[in-house]
Amino acid sequence: xxxxxxxxHVHLKVADLNRAIEFYCDLLGFEITTFxxxxxxxxxxxxxxxxxxxxxxxxxxxxxxxxxxxxxxxxAIVYTTRKDLAVIFDRLRxxxxxxxxxxxxxxxxxxxxxxxxxxxxELYWDRPKELWPKKADGSLEMYTRPLDLNDxxxxxxxx
Numbered sequence: 001x002x003x004x005x006x007x008x009h010v011h012l013k014v015a016d017l018n019r020a021i022e023f024y025c026d027l028l029g030f031e032i033t034t035f036x037x038x039x040x041x042x043x044x045x046x047x048x049x050x051x052x053x054x055x056x057x058x059x060x061x062x063x064x065x066x067x068x069x070x071x072x073x074x075x076a077i078v079y080t081t082r083k084d085l086a087v088i089f090d091r092l093r094x095x096x097x098x099x100x101x102x103x104x105x106x107x108x109x110x111x112x113x114x115x116x117x118x119x120x121x122e123l124y125w126d127r128p129k130e131l132w133p134k135k136a137d138g139s140l141e142m143y144t145r146p147l148d149l150n151d152x153x154x155x156x157x158x159x
Contacts, residue, residue, distance in 0.1 A: 010075045013051035014064050014117045017041060020054045023115050027095060028077070028088065028123075051077075064118030074112070074120030085109060085125045093153075102147035106133040107140060109147050127150035 014020040021041055024030045030043040033050055040059055041048035052075070065071050079085045089111055092099065100120070101112035110124035133141040 005097060009051050010029050010072075011055065012072075012075070012117070012119055013059035014054050014056060014115075014119075015064075017054060017056050018114070019116045022108055024054065027091065028121075029091075029095060044069060048053075057118075067118070072119060074122045076110075076122040076124060079123065079125045082109065082152070083155045085111065085123065086152050088123055089149065089152055091158060102149055102152075104143075104145045104147045106145075107141050109152070111147070 012020070017039065021032065021043075024043055025032060030045055030052065031047075033042045033044045033048075036040050036055070039060070040053060040055035043052050043054065044050050046132055058154050079088065092111070093112070097113065099113050101110075103112070105124075106127075108124045108126045110122050113121050113123070115121055133143075135141045
């Protein structure tokens with residue numbers, strides 16, 4: 001596979017399109033690029049045609065998928081800097097939106113939450129590659145440790 005290959009977008013089945021737009025656009029800050037009738041919306045960061053598709057084609061008004069079944073575990077949204085992650089953390093905190101977790105993975109720092117339909121969402125930033133922890137054999141040493149949210153919040157005071 002070519003090194004520049006990347007995931008282009010994720011398409012989520014949601015029960016209520018307006019509620020999903022409120023979460024992804026109003027809270028997280030994505031922009032609507034277009035609607036596909038009244039059943040789908042395409043949203044983006046930075047003007048791309050769409051990073052996330054939201055649709056009710058097979059899910060309008062239905063309950064969330066079972067946590068203990070197959071399906072999407074989470075959608076991961078990468079931020080450019082630690083300060084960007086601190087900004088969205090501050091926005092979530094001020095909105096009293098609950099986190100399901102916050103972890104330091106060595107290579108990255110991540111916030112975890114669920115969207116209104118129970119879809120997992122990871123918001124994270126990657127540390128510079130030269131700071132990624134390595135094992136003696138040179139392979140990555142990823143781990144899951146608690147993320148210091150006070151230290152993350154301090155990113156906003158450092159300027």
